[in-house]
Amino acid sequence: MRVRIEFLDVTCRDSEDVTGADTLYIVGGASDGGRQLQPVLTSRLWLQGGQTRPFFNNSNVIFDGDLPVGSMVHLGFNAYDEDASKDWAKHGDWITKLADGIAGEIEKLPRNPNQPQQTDGPNSKDPAQVAAAILRGGVRVIGFFANTDKDDPLGSHTADIAIGNPGWEVREWLCKGNRLGGFLGYSTWDYSIRYRVTQLSDGVPGAIATYGNTIKLRHLASARTLHSHEQTYGHPGSSRQQQVTAFEYADDNDLWVIKGPHGQPEDYKRGQVVQHGDIIRLEHVATRRNLHSHGGIPSPVTGQQEVTCYGYNGIGDDNDNWRVELEAGGSLGSNKRLRLIHVNTNHALHSHYGYSHPNWTQGQQEVTGFGGRDDNDWWSLFEIR
Numbered sequence: 001m002r003v004r005i006e007f008l009d010v011t012c013r014d015s016e017d018v019t020g021a022d023t024l025y026i027v028g029g030a031s032d033g034g035r036q037l038q039p040v041l042t043s044r045l046w047l048q049g050g051q052t053r054p055f056f057n058n059s060n061v062i063f064d065g066d067l068p069v070g071s072m073v074h075l076g077f078n079a080y081d082e083d084a085s086k087d088w089a090k091h092g093d094w095i096t097k098l099a100d101g102i103a104g105e106i107e108k109l110p111r112n113p114n115q116p117q118q119t120d121g122p123n124s125k126d127p128a129q130v131a132a133a134i135l136r137g138g139v140r141v142i143g144f145f146a147n148t149d150k151d152d153p154l155g156s157h158t159a160d161i162a163i164g165n166p167g168w169e170v171r172e173w174l175c176k177g178n179r180l181g182g183f184l185g186y187s188t189w190d191y192s193i194r195y196r197v198t199q200l201s202d203g204v205p206g207a208i209a210t211y212g213n214t215i216k217l218r219h220l221a222s223a224r225t226l227h228s229h230e231q232t233y234g235h236p237g238s239s240r241q242q243q244v245t246a247f248e249y250a251d252d253n254d255l256w257v258i259k260g261p262h263g264q265p266e267d268y269k270r271g272q273v274v275q276h277g278d279i280i281r282l283e284h285v286a287t288r289r290n291l292h293s294h295g296g297i298p299s300p301v302t303g304q305q306e307v308t309c310y311g312y313n314g315i316g317d318d319n320d321n322w323r324v325e326l327e328a329g330g331s332l333g334s335n336k337r338l339r340l341i342h343v344n345t346n347h348a349l350h351s352h353y354g355y356s357h358p359n360w361t362q363g364q365q366e367v368t369g370f371g372g373r374d375d376n377d378w379w380s381l382f383e384i385r
Contacts, residue, residue: 076134102137203334
């Protein structure tokens with residue numbers, strides 16, 4: 001099961017610094033207690049009382065990986081108010097040191113008493129102790145990058161997340177307290193830190209897509225779903241056609257019907273298996289417009305090639321044609337790595353984490369046509385109807 005955990009935002013009701021804004025950052029990590037460990041060191045957020053700020057996209061991912069049903073992810077975080085400036089250009093070095101520190105604490109733990117001893121790999125650690133070990137590792141490493149300026153601790157948070165419930169939930173960490181100290185005397189603080197846990201089930205093993213099937217496609221790098229909605233683009237140079245995005249939640253706007261290329265009848269190859277190299281169209285179920293792109297028109301955020309939904313009652317033009325490229329060739333089936341190549345421009349259907357716009361993507365992740373080839377072009381089929 002694909003598991004992705006992301007910080008969303010911080011609300012400050014009362015800042016710790018009595019002279020003004022706090023500079024908040026979070027240190028910690030996530031681990032399954034075995035092979036997977038992901039350290040966390042967020043970028044700084046400047047907040048005053050009454051403000052809510054989102055986390056920067058380059059530091060908000062807590063965990064992203066594949067885990068078996070029945071396992072757990074353990075989280076441990078410490079929040080700090082930065083009191084003196086640091087060389088944040090060394091962020092990469094700090095992350096490495098943080099990973100080493102947390103791994104060292106986890107390694108000291110006893111193995112999971114409910115699992116048999118392994119001889120060919122690392123043993124899973126006692127799950128009841130992993131989150132606390134992550135906290136200890138984070139605290140131990142703070143001095144490495146804080147040096148002599150002692151940043152003010154605001155609070156800690158641990159959580160154990162059971163794997164096996166597809167869907168998403170938003171969790172809240174209430175971080176509040178008070179202390180007496182320093183020449184300014186008494187200080188209080190009150191924060192609410194939100195993070196989202198997404199669990200995505202794998203597609204049905206061995207399921208094969210045929211012409212006429214209704215499907216959902218998942219962007220592999222960001223775990224978002226190919227999506228459209230009635231809203232249209234309006235950015236400079238846009239086509240003003242219907243927006244296409246990658247959506248972090250799930251609804252019926254994620255549904256697409258596989259059809260033959262433009263000019264073919266509606267029942268073209270109906271019931272036949274879609275193969276590597278086939279030219280297809282994808283019709284958006286809710287709006288009956290086709291997945292579409294066109295050269296020379298920029299996407300709203302990155303200026304790559306715009307991707308839209310176009311047409312009326314499933315009828316558009318030859319810019320609706322996409323070529324199926326499967327990494328392993330063969331038939332289009334669940335969980336296979338898939339590229340969709342826009343036939344007329346040779347651009348790949350593409351998305352990229354952290355790029356969105358409040359209006360021109362409705363705050364969702366941008367989808368584009370990309371002239372190169374990279375890992376952000378890969379999608380997978382995870383639902384077939």
